[in-house]
Amino acid sequence: MGASAMTREFDLIARIASRVRPRRDVALGIGDDAAVLDIPPGHDLVVTMDTLNTGIHFPPETDPASIGWKALAVNLSDLAAMAATPAWCTLSLALPDADAAWLDAFLDGFLALAGQHDCTLVGGDTTRGPLSISVAAHGLVPHGGALRRSGAQPGDDVWVTGTLGDAAEALATWRATASLDGIEPRQRERLERPTPRVDTGARLRGLATAAIDLSDGLAADLGHLLAASRAGALIDPQMIPGDADLVHRLAGGDDYELCFTAPAQHRATLKPLATRIGHIDATPGLRLNDGTPIPRGWTHFA
Ligand code: ADP
Ligand code: MG
Numbered sequence: 001m002g003a004s005a006m007t008r009e010f011d012l013i014a015r016i017a018s019r020v021r022p023r024r025d026v027a028l029g030i031g032d033d034a035a036v037l038d039i040p041p042g043h044d045l046v047v048t049m050d051t052l053n054t055g056i057h058f059p060p061e062t063d064p065a066s067i068g069w070k071a072l073a074v075n076l077s078d079l080a081a082m083a084a085t086p087a088w089c090t091l092s093l094a095l096p097d098a099d100a101a102w103l104d105a106f107l108d109g110f111l112a113l114a115g116q117h118d119c120t121l122v123g124g125d126t127t128r129g130p131l132s133i134s135v136a137a138h139g140l141v142p143h144g145g146a147l148r149r150s151g152a153q154p155g156d157d158v159w160v161t162g163t164l165g166d167a168a169e170a171l172a173t174w175r176a177t178a179s180l181d182g183i184e185p186r187q188r189e190r191l192e193r194p195t196p197r198v199d200t201g202a203r204l205r206g207l208a209t210a211a212i213d214l215s216d217g218l219a220a221d222l223g224h225l226l227a228a229s230r231a232g233a234l235i236d237p238q239m240i241p242g243d244a245d246l247v248h249r250l251a252g253g254d255d256y257e258l259c260f261t262a263p264a265q266h267r268a269t270l271k272p273l274a275t276r277i278g279h280i281d282a283t284p285g286l287r288l289n290d291g292t293p294i295p296r297g298w299t300h301f302a
Contacts, residue, residue, distance in 0.1 A: 012126050043141060051134040059180060069113050075089065080197045080198045081213035089136060092124050094132040095127075149210055159277065164250075168251075169252070208261060209261045223285075226286060232286065235289065236278055
C-alpha cells in the first residue's frame with residue numbers, strides 16, 4: 001500500500017476542510033456533527049441532490065477535476081431552474097481508495113465552480129466504495145419566488161438558454177472512438193464542465209411561468225414541464241439553438257441549459273437571455289411544427 005492509499009478518512013476530511021472558504025452565514029461548517037446555516041429573513045430554502053456514478057454518469061477516464069466540477073454543476077443547474085441563488089452545498093464521496101492526489105484534483109474542479117457562485121461546502125460524508133459522488137446544493141429565493149415546472153399557460157412562449165446537443169455529440173464521439181481525446185474541444189468542455197445558468201435563472205423571477213433544467217434532453221425534460229403544467233407545446237425544430245444534429249439538440253441530454261415558459265409580453269426582456277423555440281397550447285404533449293415525430297431521448301450513455 002502506498003502512502004496515499006493509507007491516508008485515513010479523517011485526513012481526507014481535514015484536506016477538504018482546509019480548502020473551504022466559509023460565507024458569513026455559515027454559523028458552523030465542516031467539523032461538527034452537522035452544519036448550522038443562517039437563513040436570511042424573507043427567503044425560502046431550495047434544496048436539491050444529484051449523484052454521479054463512474055461509468056454511468058461520466059466516462060471512467062474522466063479527469064478528477066472535471067468530475068468535481070460536474071458533480072456540483074448539475075446541482076447548481078437544478079437550483080438555477082428554480083430561480084434560486086446557490087448558498088451552501090454538501091458532498092458525499094465514496095472512494096475506492098483514500099487517494100489524496102485524486103481528492104486534491106477533484107477539489108480543484110469542485111471548489112473552482114463553488115467559488116464562482118459563493119457556494120460554501122459545509123459538510124458531507126467520506127466512505128470507501130466504488131467511485132460515487134453525491135452532492136446536495138442549498139439555495140435561497142425570495143419567499144414564494146421559486147419557479148416550478150407546473151406554471152406554463154397556453155399562449156406562453158417556450159424558451160431555451162445557450163445551445164443544445166454539444167454534450168450529446170461529445171458522448172457519441174466517445175462511444176464511437178472509445179476515447180475522450182478525439183472529441184472536439186468545445187464539445188468536450190460542454191460535456192465535462194457544463195455552465196449552470198444560475199444568473200439567468202435568477203433573472204427569470206417574476207417573468208417565467210415555469211422552468212426546468214435540461215439534463216435528459218429537451219424532448220424529455222420539456223415533456224416533464226408540460227405534464228406538470230397539464231399543457232402541450234408546438235416547437236419549431238429549426239429554432240432549437242446549436243450546431244449539433246437535430247436528434248442531439250432535441251433528445252441528447254447533459255445540456256444543463258434552462259427551458260422555461262413566459263407570457264409574450266416579456267419577449268423583449270427575455271430575448272438577450274435565451275432563444276424562443278415555440279409556444280404552449282392546450283393540446284397535450286410536445287409536437288414539432290413540421291409534423292416530424294419526436295426522437296426518444298436516451299438515459300445516460302452506459
Ligand atoms: P459523523 O460521524 O458525525 O457523521 P464524520 O466523521 O462523517 O462525522 O464527519 C466529520 C465532519 O466532516 C462533519 O462535519 C462532516 O460534515 C464533514 N465531512 C465528512 N466528509 C466530508 C466531505 N466529503 N466533504 C465535506 N465535509 C465532509
Ligand atoms: Mg456525529
